[in-house]
């Protein structure tokens with residue numbers, strides 16, 4: 192059915208007739224490209240289909256190379272000029288930027304390149320679908336050139352941290368025959384202006400590199416190219432040894448270098464517009480350059496040099512390098528230090544087509560983290576920020592947790608590099624340090640479920656990611672309102688309800704899971720899902736809370752702790768190093784304090800825990816009733832689907848509340864002021 196979720200925010204639901212009739216009759220789309228693989232062609236078809244569905248107007252497409260009378264013209268600025276169009280009014284566009292004008296007789300949708308024309312078409316359709324017929328003329332340019340999705344799909348069809356079905360790319364070790372869903376996915380990605388996707392898991396094997404799968408890779412690229420999405424792949428560092436039969440995978444060994452160079456040639460033969468490679472190495476048991484006593488830069492540069500002769504391919508080298516057998520008995524040990532420890536001194540050593548991919552926080556997509564200090568420790572090496580649309584630690588898509596407000600805490604943070612304004616979004620956009628290849632990546636765990644993520648509400652995170660990667664100053668409320676109108680309908684009750692639940696969701700989740708920067712207190716050993724505050728400590732993963740009978744938190748200070756605060760530039764380091772100036776929400780991230788430590792709110796740490804868990808669970812328990820207002824306003828299919836998950840979340844929030852509060856009262860024996868929490 193059209194309501195099963197496949198079209199997500201591209202449903203193009205018919206506008207109510209009283210709104211629809213206010214739009215003038217459109218007669219013809221002129222598309223300045225007739226190649227079926229061109230995003231301009233895709234855009235013309237999308238416009239035709241969307242206008243039919245939204246406005247109930249049937250409209251022809253004319254593929255032309257000269258300007259003829261039309262009501263919509265779609266193409267690149269260059270093709271427009273050479274077709275005789277007057278492009279004087281159009282400001283100079285950045286790569287992937289577009290011009291949209293709905294003023295005058297003809298709607299102009301003109302991209303800096305073909306992909307950008309498609310972005311403009313989606314923007315125009317988004318306006319129409321929201322019943323917005325205003326007269327506008329503006330250029331829209333991206334924050335940053337790299338705006339990618341990372342799939343964590345395995346060749347056997349499973350998805351690492353996937354909660355929405357099986358892979359749309361792979362099954363039984365090979366690329367799927369039917370790639371319909373891949374094209375539909377590319378359509379979604381293009382509509383949020385992403386321009387690339389890494390199609391296989393960072394924990395990669397080498398089987399993608401066999402001849403059959405390389406052909407399959409070509410089919411994936413072909414399915415996504417009409418949407419302007421280029422693809423890249425994750426590589427397994429030890430492939431030369433394990434697949435190539437060499438005696439080593441040493442990145443400085445000439446045979447290894449040659450092996451990767453040959454492989455790269457083969458990959459480019461099937462995917463001539465390859466984005467590049469994503470590398471996870473020396474992380475969580477994966478081999479890497481350190482295995483061969485080489486530096487991380489040696490490893491990254493080997494791939495960079497294999498790519499170089501073929502075009503603009505980049506190596507995305509993940510900063511997620513750490514020792515997962517860390518000794519907790521040593522109070523100086525700290526996983527949060529790893530990225531800077533490993534990468535800072537290599538800053539001058541990476542080739543120019545290496546980009547370091549940095550998770551937004553120092554640990555691992557927790558409910559609350561400060562920004563990774565590595566964002567302030569690279570000057571010459573370009574970087575991207577890595578988000579996780581997949582809600583691995585955030586309720587795994589059976590809880591609503593709308594992430595843009597969380598991401599904004601990172602993007603809006605001022606790192607004060609050299610005492611100057613250094614907003615994280617300005618760093619990753621390249622503005623602050625004059626970088627060229629930088630931007631955004633996000634782990635996206637779409638699967639073959641018709642809802643893509645297993646939950647309709649979770650799709651706001653994918654939509655929001657694209658919006659922020661394009662324009663990080665977009666507001667989290669505006670984003671979810673647009674998404675709600677496009678996904679569920681323009682009715683005010685719908686928009687207000689979806690917005691309210693979404694905006695309350697991350698604070699609620701933080702309240703009923705882990706507070707004050709202690710991290711998501713889920714089971715970290717196996718599921719990463721339900722509550723298990725005891726699982727953080729007593730193992731080598733380094734997500735420690737150091738909770739004992741009297742005190743809790745990681746001492747990351749310079750004087751007595753792990754010195755992690757000192758990895759931030761001076762002004763920020765001073766704030767985090769001092770209990771008085773550390774914001775409450777990060778107190779236990781940076782400090783080890785007694786449970787009776789007073790917060791700025793005047794409450795003790797332990798009372799805050801108790802209260803927050805009640806408040807958070809109470810909020811989650813309002814979600815089903817809030818949602819009930821939408822009965823009859825949206826289709827029953829999606830209404831019931833969401834209702835079921837919200838009921839689950841409401842109940843699970845109570846499980847969380849009682850498990851976490853029960854754990855801490857047992858540990859410290861300090862009673863709850865309100866007498867709710869007990870050992871009963």
Ligand code: GCU
Nearest residue numbers: 351352393394471511555583
């Ligand atoms: C998390 C996640 C792993 C993943 C890893 C990564 O730790 O649990 O499944 O492989 O991140 O980002 O590489």
